[in-house]
Amino acid sequence: MPESAKPLVARHFRQILVWPLQLMPLRAGDQVQRHFEALEQIGADNPWREVQDEFTGDPTQFQERHYREFVTFLPYVQRFLYGQGRSSSTLRGYGESPIRVYRRCDVAFVRLTCMDGTIVDLSVKHIDLYFFYDVDVVILAMELQADDLPLARVQEIMYRFGRTFPAQWDDDSRASHCLNRVEWIGEADQVLAVSDFNDRAKFLAHVCEHRASTVGAHWEYLLQPMAQHHSEQPGLIRYRQLEYHRLPKMTYLAFDDPFALSRDDFMRLGLAAQPDDGEGLHYSEQTIDEFEREHCYDRFWSPQKRDARASTRIICTGHAFAMIGSHGVPFYSDPETGLLGQFRHQYFLLGLVAHFHRAALLMLSDRLVVAVSRLNIQEQDSIRHFKRSIRQSMEIFLRFNHRYWFHEVSKQAVAKDLYRLWSHHLGNDALFNELREEMQDMSHYLDSDDARRQSDTVLRLTVVTIFGLIGTIVTGFLGMNLIAEADQSLSRKLLYFAMVFLPTLALTLYTVQKSRALSEFLDAMSDERLPLTKKLASLLRIWRKPATSAPGLVDIPARMRRRRKAPADRR
Numbered sequence: 288m289p290e291s292a293k294p295l296v297a298r299h300f301r302q303i304l305v306w307p308l309q310l311m312p313l314r315a316g317d318q319v320q321r322h323f324e325a326l327e328q329i330g331a332d333n334p335w336r337e338v339q340d341e342f343t344g345d346p347t348q349f350q351e352r353h354y355r356e357f358v359t360f361l362p363y364v365q366r367f368l369y370g371q372g373r374s375s376s377t378l379r380g381y382g383e384s385p386i387r388v389y390r391r392c393d394v395a396f397v398r399l400t401c402m403d404g405t406i407v408d409l410s411v412k413h414i415d416l417y418f419f420y421d422v423d424v425v426i427l428a429m430e431l432q433a434d435d436l437p438l439a440r441v442q443e444i445m446y447r448f449g450r451t452f453p454a455q456w457d458d459d460s461r462a463s464h465c466l467n468r469v470e471w472i473g474e475a476d477q478v479l480a481v482s483d484f485n486d487r488a489k490f491l492a493h494v495c496e497h498r499a500s501t502v503g504a505h506w507e508y509l510l511q512p513m514a515q516h517h518s519e520q521p522g523l524i525r526y527r528q529l530e531y532h533r534l535p536k537m538t539y540l541a542f543d544d545p546f547a548l549s550r551d552d553f554m555r556l557g558l559a560a561q562p563d564d565g566e567g568l569h570y571s572e573q574t575i576d577e578f579e580r581e582h583c584y585d586r587f588w589s590p591q592k593r594d595a596r597a598s599t600r601i602i603c604t605g606h607a608f609a610m611i612g613s614h615g616v617p618f619y620s621d622p623e624t625g626l627l628g629q630f631r632h633q634y635f636l637l638g639l640v641a642h643f644h645r646a647a648l649l650m651l652s653d654r655l656v657v658a659v660s661r662l663n664i665q666e667q668d669s670i671r672h673f674k675r676s677i678r679q680s681m682e683i684f685l686r687f688n689h690r691y692w693f694h695e696v697s698k699q700a701v702a703k704d705l706y707r708l709w710s711h712h713l714g715n716d717a718l719f720n721e722l723r724e725e726m727q728d729m730s731h732y733l734d735s736d737d738a739r740r741q742s743d744t745v746l747r748l749t750v751v752t753i754f755g756l757i758g759t760i761v762t763g764f765l766g767m768n769l770i771a772e773a774d775q776s777l778s779r780k781l782l783y784f785a786m787v788f789l790p791t792l793a794l795t796l797y798t799v800q801k802s803r804a805l806s807e808f809l810d811a812m813s814d815e816r817l818p819l820t821k822k823l824a825s826l827l828r829i830w831r832k833p834a835t836s837a838p839g840l841v842d843i844p845a846r847m848r849r850r851r852k853a854p855a856d857r858r
Contacts, residue, residue, distance in 0.1 A: 295438040295548065298614040299541040301627070302409075303635055304449050304534045306427040307646030308526040309653065311516050318679055322425065322524050323387040323418040329512050329523075335389040335416060352623050356632045364696045368636060385420035385690065393473055394509070397431060400468035401443055408472075409433045409444075414509065417639065421686055424646045425526065426639065427510065430631070438548075441540065442555055442562035445607075449534040451502045453484045460487055464561075469505050480508035493517070500528065529649045533559075535606050537638055539630045541614035545598050546590050548611065550575055556609045557582055557602035584708060586701065587612075599626060603705065605712030608638055633702060640696060641709040647687055648718045654680045655725060677729050684726050692719065 313320050326335055357365060370384035391414050399407045412430040419425075436444075448469070453462035461467070462484035469482040483489065483504040493501040497517035507515070514522030536559060542548070551568045554560070554575060560568075568575075579585075582604050589597035599612035599619055610630055612619035619626045658676040663669040694716075697703050710716065 295542060295552075297436045297438060297441050297540045297542060299432070299434055299539070299620065299627075300436050300441055300444075301430070301432045301539040301630070302445070303537040303631075303638075304427070304429045304431075305536070305638060305642050306429075306451070306534045307529055307642055308425050308427065308510075309529050309646070309650045310423040310425055311525040311527065312423065313523065318682065319421050320423055322423070323389065325523050326389060326416075326418075326513075333512055334391040334393050336391070338388040338390045338415065350623075352628055352632065355624075355628075356636075359633045359699055359702050360636075360697050361695065364640075364693060367691065367693075387418040387420075389416045389418070390414065391509075394471045394479060395474045395476075396472050398468075398470040398472050399444065399448060399466050400470075401440070401466060402447070404467070405440070407433065407436070407440065407444065417643075419643065419647070419691070421683065422647050422650070422691070424643065424650050425513075426643060426646065428635075428639070438552065439562050441538075442560075445536065445538060445556065445559040446561050449536055450484075451506055451528065451532045451534065452490060452500050454532065456485075456487050461485055462487075469503070471505055471508065480505040500532065502528070529646055529653075531606070533606065535608075535638070535642055537608040537630070537635065538610070539627060540609065540611045541620050541627075542611065543614055545600065545611050545613055546593060550579070553583070553600065553602065553611070554578055556611065557604055557607060559607040559609075582708075582712070584704060586704070601705065603708045603712060605709065605714070608634070608709070610634075634705065637696065637702060637706045637709060640693065641706065641713055641715065644692065644710070644715045645713045645718065647691065648715065648722055651680060651684050651687070652718075652722055652725075654683075655729070674733060677733060681726050681730060684722065688723075 310320065310322050313322065313325055323337075326333065327337070357369065360368065366384070368384060368386065394411050394414060396408050396410045399409065401407060409431040410433065412432060413428075414430075415428045417426040417428060447464060447466045450465055453465050455463045457463050465484045466482070471479040473479050481504065490501060493499070499517045501515060501518065507520070510526065512522055513524045513526055514520040516525045516527040538556070538559075540556070548556075551563065554568060554570070555563065557578070582602055584601040584603065586601075587597055587599035588601075595613050595616045596618060598616065599610070602609045602611075610626065612626060614620055617625055622628050622631075654676070658673055658680065661669065661676075662673040695703065696706050
């Protein structure tokens with residue numbers, strides 16, 4: 288085989304899977320749900336242990352890599368990611384990072400059985416859970432690595448691995464677009480969990496029963512003791528999926544000669560698309576040009592020069608992030624000072640923040656959907672619950688806006704550009720603006736509804752006061768000793784009191800009941816333009832049975848009506 292025909296081999300392959308999940312409330316009504324505390328309280332079977340921050344440990348163990356990572360970010364992002372060190376020990380609740388990280392160390396590597404039967408083992412560097420204070424979101428981050436993988440195998444892993452459930456099945460009941468088998472392997476080479484994507488009946492039955500997709504058995508195992516929201520599995524901490532079944536991924540690839548990759552290869556890697564079948568991509572040159580213009584960050588990429596120092600290409604499509612460069616160049620492959628170290632730390636944190644923003648916004652949007660879907664305007668309890676849920680979501684969004692939302696995380700050129708590119712392709716700004724407008728609409732709506740209710744109450748009280756003046760004048764007139772009963776016995780006085788009090792009370796309650804109609808009658812009486820017949824008609828309407836109307840809310844804003852769930856397909 289000639290040299291040019293040799294298959295390309297990734298000398299080093301590293302991948303980080305990022306899986307944002309929505310956490311269900313532990314206690315109804317509580318604004319801050321401390322899921323990480325509930326995780327810590329689980330017994331000895333819990334494999335997750337909190338990761339102690341190396342930034343607050345022994346200063347002699349603090350390496351230059353840690354320093355380089357820290358100074359990449361702006362001060363307010365530093366406080367978000369790392370806290371403020373010793374200040375947290377003296378000022379409780381201040382200076383602490385809102386992020387809590389938990390790690391499990393029982394999975395040594397993952398064994399992948401490819402479509403052609405080839406078995407590939409990927410070493411597991413770490414599996415972490417990221418919890419965020421005051422936001423019901425958790426992010427699973429898994430870092431894997433391997434060496435000397437053919438490019439076609441890399442493409443297959445990027446495309447087929449990291450799926451939470453199958454999208455469909457082939458004629459032979461094999462899950463399409465998925466690996467044949469995924470296994471978590473322990474330190475003693477024991478099998479901890481195996482994928483079950485070929486169990487079509489399981490996935491069909493779950494969607495039919497719960498109107499929600501379930502996840503593969505190996506993913507269920509990895510997240511234990513957390514449990515799916517719609518499942519029979521016991522567990523206090525429950526989660527539900529937020530997005531697409533393909534997990535977001537970050538991929539680092541080192542080749543002997545990255546310039547040997549074609550435009551089709553870069554596009555497949557950037558999109559995590561299907562492996563090359565020998566026929567090439569069926570895309571036009573215009574489409575490929577647009578892809579390179581929109582998604583490729585070529586600050587360190589110059590194929591014309593053929594220079595190893597300009598052989599690094601970064602591709603970001605939002606869902607996927609890929610970095611391709613030269614294996615033998617320290618600038619790219621050094622794990623401490625090279626781009627490999629930055630990929631594992633700085634760039635990972637950029638992706639974590641971007642995906643966290645999107646997950647938090649989707650979570651808050653889902654809370655609005657649930658609140659509106661559960662609203663029954665014919666029930667006062669439902670109305671009160673709706674208002675409480677909306678106001679709680681608005682308060683959480685306000686705190687998220689001030690604590691977590693960043694338009695800019697770094698002034699370093701590469702980090703700044705990549706974060707902007709990442710957020711743009713995830714659509715975070717558009718999603719934030721849409722959610723903010725909906726929150727503002729709901730805020731204005733609730734304020735106007737409260738004002739309407741207060742105005743209605745004042746009106747009713749005014750009507751009751753006006754008609755109460757009649758009784759006040761009468762009783763005041765009778766109290767001028769026109770009827771001399773002052774010397775009568777106590778029982779007789781109590782009888783007179785009851786004779787006056789009970790009718791007055793009944794009249795007052797009746798006036799309150801008819802206050803809306805009475806107010807319309809008073810308006811008609813005060814209008815000099817109305818003839819006497821119209822005024823009499825207004826008087827008679829007081830005793831007519833009113834039309835049935837909702838006891839509480841007026842119609843919700845149109846923006847929120849669009850968020851109601853569509854009716855089920857009746858077929």
